[in-house]
Amino acid sequence: MNDRKEKEILESYEKGEWKSLGASKKVRQRYQKAARATLAKDKRVNIRIASRDLEEIQARAMEDGIPYQTLMASVLHKYVTGKLVEKKSLSN
Numbered sequence: 001m002n003d004r005k006e007k008e009i010l011e012s013y014e015k016g017e018w019k020s021l022g023a024s025k026k027v028r029q030r031y032q033k034a035a036r037a038t039l040a041k042d043k044r045v046n047i048r049i050a051s052r053d054l055e056e057i058q059a060r061a062m063e064d065g066i067p068y069q070t071l072m073a074s075v076l077h078k079y080v081t082g083k084l085v086e087k088k089s090l091s092n
Contacts (some may be wrong), residue, residue: 057072
């Protein structure tokens with residue numbers, strides 16, 4: 001999702017154009033925690049990767065309709081939280 005789209009969604013929310021689905025307090029807290037963690041982008045990192053890898057990441061991100069930096073951050077987040085596993089371990 002690009003910055004412009006995120007701003008549009010935020011403005012829409014602030015105008016009261018969204019309604020609650022009535023989720024339980026526990027569920028709501030879980031989603032709020034996840035949202036805060038996702039939006040807390042307070043550090044910048046520069047890395048060098050192979051051109052081919054970057055092209056593949058950009059292509060995948062385009063298919064998913066998100067910026068490639070967002071995809072990369074998501075993959076890293078999933079890795080450090082243990083939610084990213086190798087395919088071979090899924091088939092066992």
